[in-house]
Amino acid sequence: MTKKTAGNPQAISQTLVPEYIRNLKVYQAGKPIDELTREKGLTRVSKLASNENPLGPSPYAIREMTNALWDIHRYPDMHAYALKTQLSELYNLKPENIALGNGSEGIMAYIARAFLSPGSEVLTSENTFIGFYILARSVGAQLNLVPLTKDYRYDVEALAKSINEKTKIIYIANPNNPTGTYITKEEFDHLMEYVPDHVLVLLDEAYFEYAEEYPDYPNSMDYRYDNVITLRTFSKAYGLSGIRVGYGFGHEDLITNLNKVKLPFEPNLIAQRGAVGALKDRPHLERTIQTNTKLLKECENFLKAKDFEPIKSITNFITIKTGSEEASNHLFQALLDEGVIIRPLKANEMANFVRISIGTEEEMDHFYEAMEKVLPTFNDKFARVSL
Numbered sequence: 421m422t423k424k425t426a427g428n429p430q431a432i433s434q435t436l437v438p439e440y441i442r443n444l445k446v447y448q449a450g451k452p453i454d455e456l457t458r459e460k461g462l463t464r465v466s467k468l469a470s471n472e473n474p475l476g477p478s479p480y481a482i483r484e485m486t487n488a489l490w491d492i493h494r495y496p497d498m499h500a501y502a503l504k505t506q507l508s509e510l511y512n513l514k515p516e517n518i519a520l521g522n523g524s525e526g527i528m529a530y531i532a533r534a535f536l537s538p539g540s541e542v543l544t545s546e547n548t549f550i551g552f553y554i555l556a557r558s559v560g561a562q563l564n565l566v567p568l569t570k571d572y573r574y575d576v577e578a579l580a581k582s583i584n585e586k587t588k589i590i591y592i593a594n595p596n597n598p599t600g601t602y603i604t605k606e607e608f609d610h611l612m613e614y615v616p617d618h619v620l621v622l623l624d625e626a627y628f629e630y631a632e633e634y635p636d637y638p639n640s641m642d643y644r645y646d647n648v649i650t651l652r653t654f655s656k657a658y659g660l661s662g663i664r665v666g667y668g669f670g671h672e673d674l675i676t677n678l679n680k681v682k683l684p685f686e687p688n689l690i691a692q693r694g695a696v697g698a699l700k701d702r703p704h705l706e707r708t709i710q711t712n713t714k715l716l717k718e719c720e721n722f723l724k725a726k727d728f729e730p731i732k733s734i735t736n737f738i739t740i741k742t743g744s745e746e747a748s749n750h751l752f753q754a755l756l757d758e759g760v761i762i763r764p765l766k767a768n769e770m771a772n773f774v775r776i777s778i779g780t781e782e783e784m785d786h787f788y789e790a791m792e793k794v795l796p797t798f799n800d801k802f803a804r805v806s807l
């Protein structure tokens with residue numbers, strides 16, 4: 421008897437995978453350092469592409485994670501008691517109000533799973549965090565996108581006008597990635613006047629620690645809206661992108677529903693302990709913010725001196741207009757040849773822009789040196805277009 425031939429994956433993809441998943445594009449992350457080192461044989465590589473903390477994690481976090489290695493034959497605490505206790509003390513909340521996940525994107529995935537279904541309408545802005553678009557589309561939701569304002573900010577007025585009876589979630593990245601801009605307290609209050617009680621507002625505050633010093637930045641913890649879920653992360657200012665821990669706050673009814681669809685042992689044991697360690701090291705966080713504030717300003721000045729007009733950012737990255745997709749690609753490739761990885765923004769529908777994450781002092785010097793080398797050719801090739 422002959423063995424039956426192997427299966428037919430194309431037919432499976434065609435019949436089993438819903439169209440809204442077949443239409444998705446795989447998320448493109450920033451180019452990893454190892455990849456560039458391998459490809460170009462470079463020894464000096466500076467990655468300024470994924471808005472990470474260039475100072476690295478706190479030694480407290482490293483100590484906790486190292487100790488945790490001895491326990492990895494055990495499942496993690498599915499209630500994450502230690503981490504939730506620490507977060508609840510820090511923010512004066514009950515543990516029932518706290519959601520945890522594999523990065524804040526992990527929690528976004530639970531939100532999509534728990535609150536959205538095929539045909540649900542989600543309202544947000546164009547040119548915002550792509551990860552959210554993918555997650556909403558992956559459950560068949562329809563995205564209603566409002567353009568940014570001329571100064572690259574969420575258009576709160578247009579969002580308010582676009583709420584309809586089918587809107588289930590309004591997603592706001594505040595500050596926004598990839599523009600680095602934010603909605604103010606006044607704008608947030610204004611928007612909330614238009615949001616019906618049954619609509620969920622998802623406030624993504626991944627860059628909160630960088631933004632909180634701005635007096636008109638609306639820290640969601642100062643508000644009491646029971647239809648808002650706040651998302652924050654250990655991936656940015658806490659320097660723990662690699663272990664994937666995010667946290668969120670919301671009314672316990674909402675968090676209970678998220679927990680029903682959550683994989684029980686996320687975040688993993690090392691991630692839970694690392695986050696606990698990171699929260700204990702306030703000076704590391706303060707150093708991170710101070711260093712970023714100084715280097716962000718310097719980078720802004722450098723770019724202005726080179727006739728770019730950076731979008732005013734309150735985060736750990738800065739976005740500039742290059743003039744065209746070709747110019748963005750040219751700059752990206754030319755800097756790669758010099759060992760500097762930045763981020764072209766085609767995937768964010770901003771093909772004529774690039775984004776630069778703020779690195780260490782040494783990495784920024786590398787970026788400036790590389791720019792000095794590549795700009796003469798860039799300027800010859802591409803006429804400079806102002807914002």
Ligand SMILES: Cc1ncc(COP(=O)(O)O)c(C=O)c1O
Pocket residue numbers: 470471522523524525526549551593595596597624626652653654655661664665666
């Ligand atoms: C606005 C925004 N939200 C969420 C995330 C995802 O963060 P996490 O690593 O916590 O999943 C990012 C990462 O770049 C981001 O820019």
